Amino acid sequence: MxxxxxxxxxxxxxxxxxxxxxxxxxxxxxxxxxxxxxxxxxxxxxxxxxxxxxxxxxxxxxxxxxxxxxxxxxxxxxxxxxxxxxxxxxxxxxxxxxxxxxxxxxxxxxxxxxxxxxxxxxxxxxxxxxxxxxxxxxxxxxxxxxxxxxxxxxxxxxxxxxxxxxxxxxxxxxxxxxxxxxxxxxxxxxxxxxxxxxxxxxxxxxxxxxxxxxxxxxxxxxxxxxxxxxxxxxxxxxxxxxxxxxxxxxxxLKQVNMSVFKDRLGNNIELRVWGRTEYVPALVGVMDKILLVYKQITQLMKSPLPVSRLDFVALPNYQGVKPADNWGLIIFKESDLSSKGYLQLSQEILYQWLGSLATPVWWSDAHINKALVGYLAADIAFKVNGGSEMEGKWPMTVLYSIYYEFSKRYPHSRITGMKQETACTKIELLFRMFNYTLGAETFKKGLRMFIESRKFQSFTGDDIWENLNAAARTDSKIPQDLNIKDIVKSWIDKDRLPVINAERKYDSNTLVVTQKVFLRERPHDVPDASKMSWLVPIIIAREDRLNFSDTVPGSWLKDKKELAIKSMPKKEQFIIVNPEEIGPFPVNYDQHNWNLLSNYLQGKDRLKIPELTRAKLLHDAWNLAYAGDLSFATALNMTLFLKDERHHLVWDPVFTMIDHIGRHICACMQGKFMAYVRTLLTPLYEELTKNETEDEENWRKNLRTLTKNFLCQAGYKPCIKEAQEQYSKWMEAKNPDEGNPISNQYICPVFKWGTIKEWEFGLQRVINFPPSRKQSERTYLLKTLAGCPIEESKINRLLNITILEGNGNFTETDLFLIFSMLTGGSQGYTTLFHFLNNNWDVLKEKFISKTNLWDNLITSATSQFTTEQGLELVSNLYVAHQGEFASAEHIIEKSMRNIREEAKWSADNLPVIEEWLDAYLAKNGVKDESKSFFET
Missing domain, CATH: 2.60.40.1730 (tricorn interacting facor f3 domain)
Structure with missing residues (x-):
């Protein structure tokens, strides 16, 4: 001893x-x-x-x-x-x-x-x-x-x-x-x-x-x-x-209430809610939510929780990022337990089975556990309250984010934490895919087999896949030459997703299916891209017998080999591959099938296609066009049905499209594109502003706000007028530096479409900003001053006063912010480039010893161009000052490489986009009125 x-x-x-x-x-x-x-x-x-x-x-x-x-x-x-x-x-x-x-x-x-x-x-x-x-x-x-x-x-x-x-x-x-x-x-x-x-x-x-x-x-x-x-x-x-x-x-702590839950197997468990005395009133009603969720989970698991009591504690000053999910004792932030919906409750109660009863053998397997809990919790939240707290957007919210991330040249920006999150999200979507492709009952059978085999023990991901595979085998839901583990391995072993190409051979009523890596970001020179393949379920909805409830794959695409599927519909009838985003992959079609889909969506039967699938078709089309795999004329044709579309899920990808394309097109087309945006969004906004009520659904409020913001950015006159009227209250205030009396939503439209006088007033507010006020308010004002204007004179004025004149009210941090905001639009980074080019000697002397600031300036001024004209500008700057870039030499060289790739895309696509916009605006009797805003 x-x-x-x-x-x-x-x-x-x-x-x-x-x-x-x-x-x-x-x-x-x-x-x-x-x-x-x-x-x-x-x-x-x-x-x-x-x-x-x-x-x-x-x-x-x-x-x-x-x-x-x-x-x-x-x-x-x-x-x-x-x-x-x-x-x-x-x-x-x-x-x-x-x-x-x-x-x-x-x-x-x-x-x-x-x-x-x-x-x-x-x-x-x-x-x-x-x-x-x-x-x-x-x-x-x-x-x-x-x-x-x-x-x-x-x-x-x-x-x-x-x-x-x-x-x-x-x-x-x-x-x-x-x-x-x-x-x-x-x-x-x-x-x-x-x-x-x-x-x-x-x-x-x-x-x-x-x-x-x-x-x-x-x-x-x-x-x-x-x-x-x-x-x-x-x-x-x-x-x-x-x-x-x-x-x-x-x-x-005080016990708020207690309920004894008896499951179908006759097991009793006490469910109790606790909180401090003064917080007890805020916890009334929590038990009702717990009972709803707990009932769903016990029906799913069919395996009793081997504890006699489950306590939910609202702990004062608990600051954990997530609740402490101890077995039988879950500790929440007070606000999380009292005000959150069903999703988090579902997650935490599920962890009692998946985490406590059966536990990952090591933290390297924890992301699989988290993914399974995440999928099941979302599914349960939908069943309990229709997913209203998620506004019905799951799985779109997570699916679209990994589409963008995995289609980058370097996913995750090589950030380990982000990589783990996206890997977890991908596995969550795979669980969803198996729930569809195996069928809900077989999926639940496999899950129950897994829980029963590993309760009171630890597990690896293989234990889950083997039990799902056993259930699929028993129910004959998977081909004999496939198993779940191999399917999963083909998806999780690579930080990429496939795009499926579905080309119809109309003379033989055959569909030829192939796959390749989905890449949006250019160049597409990803190592081993040609060798990558996935085991992909091919599920087809067809116009001649439209049925979105049949989710069993008719076949599986294996390796890189093409798959030929016979007995397709007639030439006049469309098909949809991967309806309802059953698998996490976009789908491209031949031109004729895209035309069939576009025409059908503009017709009276379009609602026969569910909203998630309508959103998928729209999202796939413009992303494939953005990647260079589809004509932008076809992608833009897929937006024509939106004149009659009112479901917020379908509109969700539209705003991302407007933002991405708006950043990519040249300044010469911005006016036409904004006219298109106004024509597209105005009917939706006008309908959303009718009969507003305080108790209306969150999705409606959020959609109205989003629509208004994008309309304001596109020069919607009623919005600009309202913003200027509100802004005038600030300009007329006796002491305007004491505080901003108007909502932030009005500032950017005024700085973008308003007069130089209005913009100059905002500049003076930043210069004279009192130290007693919150600095976050000044930061927001500076961001909008730099990022909103599309007039060269405003941007040059800001650059002159902050850099050349050396105004002492602006810090180096402010300059980083300004440079960053100017990269958001073609007018911003083009003006910054000319400012750099025209003042090279002064700027070099000023910043060359400040490496981070100098590198950031060169990056912001040169990296965003997407056309041959932009490439010529940057190349001329490089030649004129070769050997003078110091630490930024590699930055401008990288910029030129990337612009060459983007210029090829622009040469192929910008004329197509402009031709389509011209035809669309002419058909709708719309003129580009953006210049009229600047006449003052």
């Missing part, structure tokens, strides 16, 4: 860590206070996998928190089994956790203690190595007993934390835990890895006037001799679980 004194442990562990004070020797001191601050900031522990020397089979944990001081002490007894002969044991233990005593008893030695000769700590990793005086044989069982103490986290609500709140003018303390992903080691020495799923017996000291909540109910409460104000709560033994799902809350 090794017993370490307080002083010894202090010197041994950390020069900055605080030790448990001498007076903290009994549980009774939980109530008493000390004047010294014992709090210590904790950093997140490094992910470290332990050597497989021993494995735990159970914990008995006694915890004594000293709430006022923010410190704690405790004892843990861990049952272990030796997996190999060893004279060491390696265990997780935070650097800030102090071990005071270690005892080891091993059955091989007739229950005698094995002496710990030394405890060493890794300076960089949160592990402790216990060195034994003899080798313990493989298979031996024993108890590892440790005494420890540490500091609660007070800066963040993670690990074992303390937070305070005010109630009735009294400061109150609440304690809680949030151990995901690896913070249990910051409260007690343990084997802090998710695959170690064992039982816990927790005992904790609490004040009598507070409640202690953990994963399971309290089995008994015992008095503490000599301490009238505190008691020990001894909780029941938990089911086998991972350390990160262990949970604890101690505080002055």
């Amino acid at each position: 090794l017993k370490i004194s307080n002083l010894g442990i202090c010197l041994w562990l950390s020069a900055v860590a605080h030790c448990l004070p001498p007076d903290k020797v009994s549980a009774g001191h939980i109530i008493k206070t000390r004047s010294i601050d014992l709090n210590n900031a904790h950093g997140l522990a490094m992910e470290t996998r332990l050597d497989r020397i021993v494995e735990p089979s159970g914990y008995k944990l006694d915890l004594e928190p000293y709430m006022e001081d923010g410190i704690f002490k405790g004892k843990v007894s861990i049952n272990v089994t030796f997996l190999k002969d060893s004279d060491v044991i390696v265990i997780h233990c935070s650097h800030d956790l102090k071990i005071e005593k270690v005892d080891i008893t091993v059955s091989f030695f007739d229950g005698h203690k094995v002496e710990v000769t030394e405890v060493t700590r890794d300076a960089r990793k949160p592990i402790a190595t216990l060195h034994l005086n003899k080798v313990v044989p493989e298979g031996s069982k024993g108890n590892l007993d440790l005494s420890f103490n540490g500091n609660m986290e007070t800066e963040h609500t993670e690990a074992f934390f303390k937070t305070t709140y005010m109630e009735q003018e009294e400061e109150k303390i609440v304690l809680g835990t949030s151990f995901r992903p690896n913070n249990a080691r910051r409260m007690f020495p343990c084997f802090d890895e998710p695959e170690y799923k064992v039982v816990f017996e927790l005992s904790v000291v609490r004040p009598k006037n507070m409640v202690a909540l953990s994963n399971v109910p309290v089995e008994k409460t015992t008095e503490i001799e000599g301490e009238p104000n505190a008691v020990w709560d001894h909780f029941e033994q938990t089911p086998p679980m991972s350390t990160f799902t262990l949970g604890l809350v101690i505080g002055d």
Whole structure:
């Protein structure tokens, strides 16, 4: 046995860590206070996998928190089994956790203690190595007993934390835990890895006037001799679980309500909601939502949750990004539990099964777990309330974002965190794809098989795929030469998505299907693109027997081989491949089928095509055109049906299209394009402004706001007039620098379409901005001053005063912001380029020693051009000043390479777009009136 004194442990562990004070020797001191601050900031522990020397089979944990001081002490007894002969044991233990005593008893030695000769700590990793005086044989069982103490986290609500709140003018303390992903080691020495799923017996000291909540109910409460104000709560033994799902809350909390839920298998579980006294009224109604969601999940899982109680706690001052999803105890931000809808509740309750009952073996598998929970939660939220909180936009919101991300030349901008998120999103969409292609009942069968096979255990992604595959095999929902794991592998092994080309051979009523990598961003020279292939379900909706409920694939496209499908409809009837975005991929067609679709959507039967599929056809068309795979005339023809379209889902991709194309076309076509936008959006906006009500649906409010913003940007006269009228109130104010009396929505339209006098007034407000006001207001004003105008004179005025005149009211940060905003439109970056070209010597002398600013200027001024004329401008600048770019030499060279690619696209597409716009505007009797706004 090794017993370490307080002083010894202090010197041994950390020069900055605080030790448990001498007076903290009994549980009774939980109530008493000390004047010294014992709090210590904790950093997140490094992910470290332990050597497989021993494995735990159970914990008995006694915890004594000293709430006022923010410190704690405790004892843990861990049952272990030796997996190999060893004279060491390696265990997780935070650097800030102090071990005071270690005892080891091993059955091989007739229950005698094995002496710990030394405890060493890794300076960089949160592990402790216990060195034994003899080798313990493989298979031996024993108890590892440790005494420890540490500091609660007070800066963040993670690990074992303390937070305070005010109630009735009294400061109150609440304690809680949030151990995901690896913070249990910051409260007690343990084997802090998710695959170690064992039982816990927790005992904790609490004040009598507070409640202690953990994963399971309290089995008994015992008095503490000599301490009238505190008691020990001894909780029941938990089911086998991972350390990160262990949970604890101690505080002055009130039970809002309780409901006993009885599932179809006859299992009862208490559902309870908790909050502080003053917040109880805000939690009324939460239980109704919980019951709705819980019922859906139990019907889905068909596997009872092996806890007798599930507590939902609204914790004051909890700051976690997501709730702490301990098994049987979920800790929420107060506002999250009281005001959020069904989606988050669904996610957190699902984690009780997928995360706690069955647990990813390691964090590398956690994204698959998150993806499955994300898909199921969205599906449940739709069933419970029609997905109104998501405005019906799922899966479009996540699907379109990964379309754009994976079609870039360098996805994720090489940012690891973003890569993990998009990978998770892709897998979530794959679960959705399997729900359609296997059928909902087969999908649920596979999910239940997976839960049943892995409950109380850990799992990898393969366990999910194998069970889905077994269910699909049993129900004959997958071809014999395919399996789910291979399908999944073809999708998740690459940061790309396919585009499916569906070309009809009308003379033989045959469809030829091929695939390639979907790339929007040029150049398309992605390594190994020609070798990439996916296992793709081919589902076809056809005009001659239109049925969007049949989602079983007629065939699967494999490898790079083309697939020929016979018995297609007649030439006069369209087909739709991948309706309802069943798989995460766009589809291109031959010209005739696109024409059939465009004509049908303009006809009286267009609503027979569901809104998600109407949105898909529109979204696919313009993205394929943007990528260079489809004529823009065809893509723009697909917008013609929008004159009669009122569903917000179908309009959702339109605004992205307007933004992307508006940024890409040259200044010479901007007037025509804006006239097209006004013609397109005006009927929708005028209808949305009729019969406005306070209680109308959010989607309607949001669609109206979005439509108005885009109309204002496109020069819609009623909008400009309204904006100028509102702006005049600010201009007429006695003290305009005291604050902006108008809504921000009016500023950009005025700066874009208003007079130079109005714009100059805004410039002066930035120059004279009082330091007492919020700087975010100044930032917004500067962004709109730079990013909104399309008049060269306004932009030059801003550049002259901020750079050439060196006005002291503008910082280098302001210049970064201005450069960035000018890249948003052709007039902005073209004016910036000419400003750079005309003032080269001055700007070079001014910025050449400020590398970041100089590089940013060159990037902003040269990288956005998309035409041969732009390439000529940048090339001439490069030749004229060759060798003078210093750190920005590679930047302008990269700009020229990219412009060459974009110029090819522009040469092919801009004449097509202009010809289409001319015909469209003539047919609708519309003139380009944008210039009339600048006559003043």
